[in-house]
Amino acid sequence: MDRETEALLRSSLRAVLSEPGERSLEARLAELGWDDVVAVDGVTARSLLFEVKGEVLSAADALGPMLSGIAASEGPAQAASATLVLPMSLRETPDCSVVDGSITVDGVALQPPGVDSLIVPVAGPGGVRLAIGPARFGSSPLGGTDPDLGLVRVTASMVAAEVTWIEAQAWEAMVATGRYALAIELSAIADRVVANAVGYTKERHQYGRPIGSFQALQHRLAAAHASVVGAGNVAREAARSGDGWTAMVAKYLAGRAAEGACTQAQQSYGAIGFTWEHDFHRSLRRVYLLDRLFGGWRELEVEIGETLHRTGNVPKIGHL
Amino acid sequence: MTSEAFTAAQPGFEGLTGYTDALTRFLTFDPRLDPYRRFRPTDLESGAAHLRGVQQLLFDEGWSRVGWPERAGGLGGDPRCRAALFQAMWDQDILIPEAYTTLEILVPVLLVYAPHLADRLLPTLLRGDEAWCQAFSEPDAGSDMASLRCRMEADGDGYRLTGQKVWSTYAHLAQRSLCLARSGGPGHRGISMVLVDLDQPGVEVRPIRAEDGDNHFGEIFLDGAYVSSDRVIGEPGQGWEVAMYMLQWERGAWGWLQQGRFHNRLERALELGGGGASSAASLGRAYALTSALRLQTKHTVERLAREESLGPEVSVDKLLLVDAELATWDAIREHLGARFDTDEDLHWLRGEFLFSRAAPIYGGSQEIQRSLVAQRVLGMPREA
Numbered sequence: 001m002d003r004e005t006e007a008l009l010r011s012s013l014r015a016v017l018s019e020p021g022e023r024s025l026e027a028r029l030a031e032l033g034w035d036d037v038v039a040v041d042g043v044t045a046r047s048l049l050f051e052v053k054g055e056v057l058s059a060a061d062a063l064g065p066m067l068s069g070i071a072a073s074e075g076p077a078q079a080a081s082a083t084l085v086l087p088m089s090l091r092e093t094p095d096c097s098v099v100d101g102s103i104t105v106d107g108v109a110l111q112p113p114g115v116d117s118l119i120v121p122v123a124g125p126g127g128v129r130l131a132i133g134p135a136r137f138g139s140s141p142l143g144g145t146d147p148d149l150g151l152v153r154v155t156a157s158m159v160a161a162e163v164t165w166i167e168a169q170a171w172e173a174m175v176a177t178g179r180y181a182l183a184i185e186l187s188a189i190a191d192r193v194v195a196n197a198v199g200y201t202k203e204r205h206q207y208g209r210p211i212g213s214f215q216a217l218q219h220r221l222a223a224a225h226a227s228v229v230g231a232g233n234v235a236r237e238a239a240r241s242g243d244g245w246t247a248m249v250a251k252y253l254a255g256r257a258a259e260g261a262c263t264q265a266q267q268s269y270g271a272i273g274f275t276w277e278h279d280f281h282r283s284l285r286r287v288y289l290l291d292r293l294f295g296g297w298r299e300l301e302v303e304i305g306e307t308l309h310r311t312g313n314v315p316k317i318g319h320l
Numbered sequence: 321m322t323s324e325a326f327t328a329a330q331p332g333f334e335g336l337t338g339y340t341d342a343l344t345r346f347l348t349f350d351p352r353l354d355p356y357r358r359f360r361p362t363d364l365e366s367g368a369a370h371l372r373g374v375q376q377l378l379f380d381e382g383w384s385r386v387g388w389p390e391r392a393g394g395l396g397g398d399p400r401c402r403a404a405l406f407q408a409m410w411d412q413d414i415l416i417p418e419a420y421t422t423l424e425i426l427v428p429v430l431l432v433y434a435p436h437l438a439d440r441l442l443p444t445l446l447r448g449d450e451a452w453c454q455a456f457s458e459p460d461a462g463s464d465m466a467s468l469r470c471r472m473e474a475d476g477d478g479y480r481l482t483g484q485k486v487w488s489t490y491a492h493l494a495q496r497s498l499c500l501a502r503s504g505g506p507g508h509r510g511i512s513m514v515l516v517d518l519d520q521p522g523v524e525v526r527p528i529r530a531e532d533g534d535n536h537f538g539e540i541f542l543d544g545a546y547v548s549s550d551r552v553i554g555e556p557g558q559g560w561e562v563a564m565y566m567l568q569w570e571r572g573a574w575g576w577l578q579q580g581r582f583h584n585r586l587e588r589a590l591e592l593g594g595g596g597a598s599s600a601a602s603l604g605r606a607y608a609l610t611s612a613l614r615l616q617t618k619h620t621v622e623r624l625a626r627e628e629s630l631g632p633e634v635s636v637d638k639l640l641l642v643d644a645e646l647a648t649w650d651a652i653r654e655h656l657g658a659r660f661d662t663d664e665d666l667h668w669l670r671g672e673f674l675f676s677r678a679a680p681i682y683g684g685s686q687e688i689q690r691s692l693v694a695q696r697v698l699g700m701p702r703e704a
Binding site: 201210213217219221229230231234237249252253300303306312316317319 | 336340400403404407583584586587590591595597599600601602603604605607608609611612613614615616618619621622636639640643651687689690691692693694695697698699700701702703
């Protein structure tokens with residue numbers, strides 16, 4: 001995708017993701033001719049989608065349909081319209097298994113289930129398998145840390161003999177994709193958080209000068225900016241390579257940088273940033289929640305270290 | 321040197337891969353490199369002397385000439401080839417001679433602002449036949465570089481330098497020094513950059529022993545030292561601009577070189593065993609921050625290769641370097657436990673650890689970089 005096309009797509013995505021109303025993101029993207037755009041340059045298109053989503057702090061669910069699409073490409077076509085149910089831990093490790101021929105599900109969906117078909121990661125002796133198929137389920141809104149996001153708690157029962165099973169690599173691909181997409185979104189939110197805080201420090205005066213002229217605040221926000229730039233590079237590399245290890249490192253860096261950016265921004269705002277009226281808390285809540293998905297940064301930090309320790313290998317990400 | 325590597329070194333992605341593959345084969349299999357793989361110097365001076373051997377070998381076989389222009393004795397190809405050489409050397413655990421770092425910082429400047437010097441002197445530097453150092457800091461001009469006082473006064477067809485320089489890396493092993501001096505009035509505009517011979521009357525160099533026990537840097541006392549007018553880099557009074565141009569190379573190339581070191585040293589530490597659950601988080605953090613540094617400096621090296629001019633955003637490279645360098649060595653120390661402090665065979669590793677403590681200080685302190693990013697990248701107001 002050349003720069004001009006990319007800029008055009010970016011502005012179209014801004015409009016799509018800022019659109020008020022109930023229309024689903026899928027419907028809005030379809031109107032944009034999303035499938036054609038993805039066919040031309042999927043990496044750039046998906047990266048831009050999550051970047052702009054973070055930039056405008058959109059709560060629309062771009063992730064669920066994308067992950068269902070991966071399940072559909074590895075398994076039955078019906079998976080494309082099925083709803084993915086993540087474990088209650090929001091991590092990549094399933095918390096349900098087949099017991100007496102049935103699967104009892106109590107997890108989280110990123111949007112209200114549409115059709116009566118679910119995708120559920122299930123633990124088994126050979127690793128994680130995906131169960132795709134009909135389910136009797138109940139669902140209720142899940143407020144939690146970020147009520148804007150519209151998460152849904154799903155309790156369901158599936159009969160093991162009635163579902164289609166897909167093997168572990170599909171789930172691995174979904175986790176890798178989820179992680180890079182979230183890493184890009186978190187980096188973009190963090191970038192917005194730093195930029196808004198910088199803007200505030202230029203406006204707000206104390207002791208007769210803008211508080212942004214104080215070195216203490218300059219250094220907080222500069223440090224946050226550097227971490228965000230570093231995380232963004234790795235996130236884009238993860239999107240480009242599709243590699244699971246890179247995606248894990250990217251998700252770790254982005255979660256850490258985003259939390260750090262929020263900490264520095266909160267301090268820069270002082271009391272006003274602590275009010276309900278100020279919209280800072282919306283970014284803060286989003287960062288905390290998205291960081292949890294597919295593993296929070298503190299967990300990933302340990303997991304990366306343990307993997308290095310176990311393999312004795314220190315792989316290099318990205319090449320000249 | 322085979323003709324294969326020379327043609328492979330021409331710009332373009334396929335060419336770079338070809339160069340890197342051929343280089344890796346050479347560094348991995350050629351027995352002449354045996355004395356350099358996993359070489360652990362006992363002290364800085366004997367280490368530098370030993371590594372001159374690898375400089376000669378890589379020059380004579382052509383490998384280190386790739387990535388430098390042909391008119392200056394190079395074999396053509398862009399700066400990514402030099403970055404690839406650093407990576408390939410670290411992959412074989414071959415220490416990068418300090419001279420390469422100096423070259424990476426000083427020579428691009430000469431190619432632009434004093435091509436007559438670059439063309440004549442690059443081969444002798446690359447081969448290690450002589451060494452240069454950088455002399456910018458003064459006892460009263462550290463972060464506040466524009467306040468430097470070393471005087472530069474006209475004398476016949478040249479100049480005389482009088483003053484004191486400090487924190488000059490490897491000064492006591494250098495024959496020449498790229499020096500910033502005051503040729504005019506106060507502030508940025510009165511500064512010039514010159515290449516001064518250190519082996520002449522009126523120059524005294526004293527090494528300074530650093531906290532790891534090695535003489536990493538030195539003081540240079542100038543008392544009427546002579547510099548001919550063809551040794552001015554750029555025009556008289558242009559020194560600040562030249563120094564700023566230099567910094568973009570310092571950030572990109574040095575950061576890239578260091579990420580190669582961090583990857584290698586993390587692997588060495590894992591190989592030594594020990595650790596376990598308690599150091600997993602530190603290792604994970606160190607590795608991820610090193611990966612962030614790698615991709616950022618890769619991007620910068622690629623921009624330099626495209627001859628883009630870089631702005632204050634390269635300070636981000638230095639900030640990411642500081643985070644990665646401190647995290648890496650903290651993780652290594654934690655991973656090895658008491659062995660890090662007691663194993664006589666790990667003297668070299670402790671030395672590198674202690675050197676890493678200077679990361680937030682050397683080459684423009686962390687505070688200076690943060691102020692630059694805040695004011696010139698984020699657009700925050702100048703301090704009152």
